[in-house]
Amino acid sequence: MLSPLPLSFVTIVETGSITRAAERLSIAKSAVSQNLKRLEEELGVQLARRTTRRLTLTPAGERYYDRCRDILALSKQAAMEMETFGADPSGPMTITAPHALVAPLVAPAMASLTRQYPDLRPTLIADDKRLDLVADQIDLSVSVGKLGDSTLRARRIGELRDVLCAAPSLLANAPLRCNPAFTGWLQSLPYIAHKREPVVIEHKIPAHASSKEVRLSFDPVLRGNTIEAIAALTREGLGISLLPDISVSDDLALGRLVCLCDEILPDPTPVYAVHPYDTIAPKSVAAAIEALRSAFATVKREIIDGPGRTGPE
Incomplete structure (x- = not known):
């Protein structure tokens, strides 16, 4: 995990300002500003150019941010891997899905998941594009249609007609x-x-x-x-x-x-749950996949049994 000085810097970059970084970290704005100043002094380089209206990274700042982001990603992956040895799924988990599948599929699955595992903290990203799971630090993606060749792990959870x-x-x-x-x-x-x-x-x-x-x-x-x-x-x-x-x-x-x-x-168009974990998926990811499969089966039964299927006979 990052120490307070690099963590302040990463939060500044991700939020776009010292003020918003202070709000996210729940510390004083002056403390965030001082952390950035001390970090630059320790490294001996200027990481950001600050004006009254905006903050931009220097080339050194961009390189340092990339490295810090990698460290955070590795830290999160290590924590998720350790979580597989725990008793119940818990902690943060990021899921992405197309907009059209959020309400009928992903939201019910997440509701079931969080009721069963209250210590789980899922984040949902609705996006019709297929995001880079590794670069965007996403634990699970709901993907529609044929999958390309990759090192990602995929499990079919249903199909669309x-x-x-x-x-x-x-x-x-x-x-x-x-x-x-x-x-x-x-x-x-x-x-x-x-x-x-x-x-x-x-x-x-x-x-x-x-x-x-x-x-x-x-x-x-x-x-x-x-x-x-x-x-x-x-x-x-x-x-x-x-x-x-x-x-x-x-x-x-x-x-x-x-x-x-x-x-x-x-x-029919296949729908997959895709994750970036090479071997054993964390328990939270495995539980989310099962919740998605169950939600898919439920809505499919409702479609088959429900009214409104046919027009004029």
């Missing part, structure tokens, strides 16, 4: 699914896409009373950069969209959205 959704208000003039006109009606609806999807969206569904497939092509009228944004636009009746079932389970159950066509579903 996409659901073609619409608000009930769009179904006023919908033909029955058994009606050949259903496909044409579906094709005529406005489509909401993710900003990463192509200019033209294509889906395939089985033709009515036939083993053949019908290709549907949509030119999106709206786009969003998150699943939550797309779901919100869909609930407002602005168009139809293809959304992960776990993200819209509550909407389907409460009737805010309706599943238009089960048959449009592509292959």
Whole structure:
């Protein structure tokens, strides 16, 4: 662990100011400033340039911060490894997950985890990008889709299936699914896409009373950069969209959205719990993975058993 002088310096860098560093460390602002001054005197180099408005690191300060951060990471890893020998999961743990999985999956899992292990102190980072677990000091990541080659350890905790959704208000003039006109009606609806999807969206569904497939092509009228944004636009009746079932389970159950066509579903997308520990994962990480698996299974059962799965029959 870092001594008080380097710890003050690292906290200044991470918080961006001496004032905020003092608040985080629960010591006087003057003490933090004095610690930085003493550290620079001991090292014989200037680590930061200070003005009334900002603090910037010198090249020496940047190098020293990188080394101190490495020490903190090693200290945290050592503590986590020792925790595997303890009786119960405890201490800090950082989890990252896509925004769309926080409410239906990660939050229930964390609630279960902290109720069972009250000494556990999880931190959640919601981010749709796959973060660098080592560089960002993350203990566990919930990752959707195929994983690249890496030294990270991964365990499959579930899978997502996409659901073609619409608000009930769009179904006023919908033909029955058994009606050949259903496909044409579906094709005529406005489509909401993710900003990463192509200019033209294509889906395939089985033709009515036939083993053949019908290709549907949509030119999106709206786009969003998150699943939550797309779901919100869909609930407002602005168009139809293809959304992960776990993200819209509550909407389907409460009737805010309706599943238009089960048959449009592509292959399921795997979801993994990924951690950076080479051998034995800390007990907190192992417990978190089991909590995520359990939460996934629960929400999947609710999706299967709940109402709102199908549109006009």
